[in-house]
Amino acid sequence: MNAPVMPKVANKLKSTRMAGKLVNDYWEMVWRAKEEGKLVCWYEGSSINPFLEAADIVWVHGEAYSAMLAARHQEGPAQAAAEERGYLRELCSYARTHLGCAVNNQRHRNGSDSAFADVPADEDISAKLPAPDMIISAYAYCSTGQQWDEMTSRLFGKKIPIFNVSIPWIWASGKDAGYLRGQEWEETSRYVARQLEEMVKFIEERTGKPYPWDRLRELMRNVKRASELRLEAMGMCTATPAPATLFDWSVSIAPINQLPCTTDIVDYFTNVRDEVAERVRTGEGAVPREKYRLFFDGIMNWNKLGWLAEKFARYDAAVVAGRYTHMAFWQEPDLIDPDDPVMGMGQNYLICPNNHSSPILIDLIMGLCEKYQVDGIVFHATRTCRAFTNPMFMIAEQATSRLGIQTTMFEGDVADESFYKDELLNTRVEAMLEAIDSRRLATA
Numbered sequence: 001m002n003a004p005v006m007p008k009v010a011n012k013l014k015s016t017r018m019a020g021k022l023v024n025d026y027w028e029m030v031w032r033a034k035e036e037g038k039l040v041c042w043y044e045g046s047s048i049n050p051f052l053e054a055a056d057i058v059w060v061h062g063e064a065y066s067a068m069l070a071a072r073h074q075e076g077p078a079q080a081a082a083e084e085r086g087y088l089r090e091l092c093s094y095a096r097t098h099l100g101c102a103v104n105n106q107r108h109r110n111g112s113d114s115a116f117a118d119v120p121a122d123e124d125i126s127a128k129l130p131a132p133d134m135i136i137s138a139y140a141y142c143s144t145g146q147q148w149d150e151m152t153s154r155l156f157g158k159k160i161p162i163f164n165v166s167i168p169w170i171w172a173s174g175k176d177a178g179y180l181r182g183q184e185w186e187e188t189s190r191y192v193a194r195q196l197e198e199m200v201k202f203i204e205e206r207t208g209k210p211y212p213w214d215r216l217r218e219l220m221r222n223v224k225r226a227s228e229l230r231l232e233a234m235g236m237c238t239a240t241p242a243p244a245t246l247f248d249w250s251v252s253i254a255p256i257n258q259l260p261c262t263t264d265i266v267d268y269f270t271n272v273r274d275e276v277a278e279r280v281r282t283g284e285g286a287v288p289r290e291k292y293r294l295f296f297d298g299i300m301n302w303n304k305l306g307w308l309a310e311k312f313a314r315y316d317a318a319v320v321a322g323r324y325t326h327m328a329f330w331q332e333p334d335l336i337d338p339d340d341p342v343m344g345m346g347q348n349y350l351i352c353p354n355n356h357s358s359p360i361l362i363d364l365i366m367g368l369c370e371k372y373q374v375d376g377i378v379f380h381a382t383r384t385c386r387a388f389t390n391p392m393f394m395i396a397e398q399a400t401s402r403l404g405i406q407t408t409m410f411e412g413d414v415a416d417e418s419f420y421k422d423e424l425l426n427t428r429v430e431a432m433l434e435a436i437d438s439r440r441l442a443t444a
């Protein structure tokens with residue numbers, strides 16, 4: 001007997017539907033790159049895509065491709081290829097999936113591996129990525145990023161030129177250190193900016209043309225505006241009920257992080273901002289019977305995005321903010337000067353939410369919890385991403401001692417759903433919500 005189909009509860013933003021078309025158009029453009037004679041660059045982590053787009057180089061962001069495959073439940077062939085090649089299941093599943101795409105690309109195109117030299121099945125889009133003509137590694141914090149790029153280079157026979165941008169960790173140990181301030185901040189900012197200037201020379205060598213700085217300035221005007229609109233819309237979610245949730249902001253990561261930086265992204269976030277403002281005006285909530293407000297710490301579980309949105313909505317819980325969505329992706333547009341954008345771009349790469357020392361990270365998260373008036377934090381212990389998961393116990397301890405709010409943790413993963421256990425999440429979240437109820441009763 002089929003299980004009864006439950007009516008949907010989550011009241012998602014309608015304006016985010018446009019993201020699906022923009023994402024599909026973008027990947028179609030990537031898949032056509034070689035036919036159109038375009039150079040292709042693979043990269044991970046930092047949003048260096050405007051540098052590439054300005055130079056008419058097609059960009060492939062590794063995490064974005066892995067997340068897209070996972071969201072479509074099409075990650076299987078890539079992960080199987082990677083595991084057969086010897087990459088362990090405990091390796092970052094973004095990296096594992098993307099490396100599997102490289103393995104499949106080689107197998108299907110070169111016939112170099114007799115067991116896999118056949119044409120990919122139509123639905124296997126893991127082999128459709130065009131091989132890179134260059135690799136740029138600009139990963140903050142996590143050493144997996146650099147090793148992933150190195151392994152990609154090896155999979156393509158070490159014939160692909162690779163450029164490494166070192167993005168230092170912000171230790172914040174100096175007396176004047178803090179978020180966006182102090183000597184260390186100034187020095188690391190200049191250090192990254194200098195490397196980005198060198199990266200532009202590397203790009204010029206690949207294209208054989210002078211770098212089109214005016215085009216970069218134009219693109220960064222769009223990025224800055226899109227980022228301002230996104231942050232404005234997010235800020236409006238301090239309203240009760242919250243007009244949008246983390247799940248809407250997760251759908252909006254691609255438009256701010258790796259889609260073409262045309263006026264389309266400005267239009268997208270204008271529509272999102274306007275819809276959020278209208279919901280605030282009319283009192284329409286993203287969760288119709290909002291009873292709890294939660295913070296989500298950890299990377300998204302891309303296989304489960306819609307599933308989790310429904311699950312929390314059924315608990316009458318609005319997940320109003322999160323570390324991944326609210327502390328990354330051109331997070332400080334005021335730092336970007338479109339007329340002279342390199343320094344501000346480098347600074348935005350430095351402030352990814354994994355790149356801060358724990359005191360800064362914890363202060364920022366506590367600030368968000370207070371701003372959005374959350375009742376608790378749900379930690380997604382992302383199994384194959386130690387970088388995100390490492391500080392979670394410290395953050396939980398501070399949330400309880402500083403803010404007196406409840407926390408809970410469940411295990412899952414960015415792109416491998418086998419690590420997710422539904423029953424575990426149900427039990428843990430239900431226990432946390434009961435504790436919130438008890439506390440409310442006690443303080444009423």
Ligand code: SF4
Pocket residue numbers: 092093094095142143144145354384385386387388414
């Ligand atoms: S382990 Fe985490 S931070 Fe490191 S590359 Fe993977 S997803 Fe990124």
